[in-house]
Amino acid sequence: DTGVSQDPRHKITKRGQNVTFRCDPISEHNRLYWYRQTLGQGPEFLTYFQNEAQLEKSRLLSDRFSAERPKGSFSTLEIQRTEQGDSAMYLCASSVLTGVHGYTFGSGTRLTVV
Amino acid sequence: AQTVTQSQPEMSVQEAETVTLSCTYDTSESDYYLFWYKQPPSRQMILVIRQEAYKQQNATENRFSVNFQKAAKSFSLKISDSQLGDAAMYFCAYPNFGNEKLTFGTGTRLTIIP
Numbered sequence: 001d002t003g004v005s006q007d008p009r010h011k012i013t014k015r016g017q018n019v020t021f022r023c024d025p026i027s028e029h030n031r032l033y034w035y036r037q038t039l040g041q042g043p044e045f046l047t048y049f050q051n052e053a054q055l056e057k058s059r060l061l062s063d064r065f066s067a068e069r070p071k072g073s074f075s076t077l078e079i080q081r082t083e084q085g086d087s088a089m090y091l092c093a094s095s096v097l098t099g100v101h102g103y104t105f106g107s108g109t110r111l112t113v114v
Numbered sequence: 115a116q117t118v119t120q121s122q123p124e125m126s127v128q129e130a131e132t133v134t135l136s137c138t139y140d141t142s143e144s145d146y147y148l149f150w151y152k153q154p155p156s157r158q159m160i161l162v163i164r165q166e167a168y169k170q171q172n173a174t175e176n177r178f179s180v181n182f183q184k185a186a187k188s189f190s191l192k193i194s195d196s197q198l199g200d201a202a203m204y205f206c207a208y209p210n211f212g213n214e215k216l217t218f219g220t221g222t223r224l225t226i227i228p
Contacts (some may be wrong), residue, residue, distance in 0.1 A: 023220055031214070033215065033216075035216075036185070038223075041221070042118075042205050042207075042217070042218030042219055042220050042221050043159070043205075043218050044218075045215040045216065045217075048213060048215060051200070055213065055215055056215070089157070091159065093159070096215065102149055102151075102161035102164055103159075103161070103216070104161075105151075105159035105160070106158065107156070107157050107158045107160055108157050108158070
């Protein structure tokens with residue numbers, strides 16, 4: 001168990017560019033969650049997967065955002081045509097099916113759109 | 115919808131003293147869980163303690179304990195014998211029934227004074 005890994009740790013991109021983040025959850029965890037955290041705020045839910053199925057998306061997730069979890073393993077979060085408002089920390093977390101024992105979070109990807 | 119409120123943006127405590135962080139929440143459910151998460155400057159969110167609503171006994175994990183008042187919908191975290199390593203943002207969180215997506219409070223920044 002090496003924990004939840006996120007890559008990259010930091011990403012600086014120009015407005016209008018596309019970016020993709022990766023999350024590798026704990027291998028035996030069925031559920032994978034993406035959250036966004038802006039400065040001074042708590043994380044906000046974006047989307048989650050149970051195995052390879054994306055079961056829920058927040059309305060925070062505009063059409064420019066897409067997430068995948070092929071084969072129920074790692075997940076990617078892509079943002080197209082980035083805007084300055086997309087600048088935030090993107091956190092990934094995983095859990096066993098119910099999640100009532102709490103999640104394991106990754107260290108996050110800090111996105112800065114210039 | 116569930117809401118989580120942390121009314122103390124910042125707290126400070128002398129090393130070795132005790133500090134209590136407040137959290138209130140709103141829910142219409144009768145059975146649920148509550149979490150406290152710690153986010154140090156290194157960013158990774160770490161589960162500190164969890165409480166099951168149907169248990170009357172307050173949860174305890176070493177120096178961390180909670181005061182859970184179900185009727186008042188209050189869930190405070192007490193840190194005893196504060197240590198420098200306790201300095202972090204602390205988030206209270208409520209998992210939504212079924213998908214366990216977390217609703218976080220806005221956090222309390224805890225500073226430990228040597």
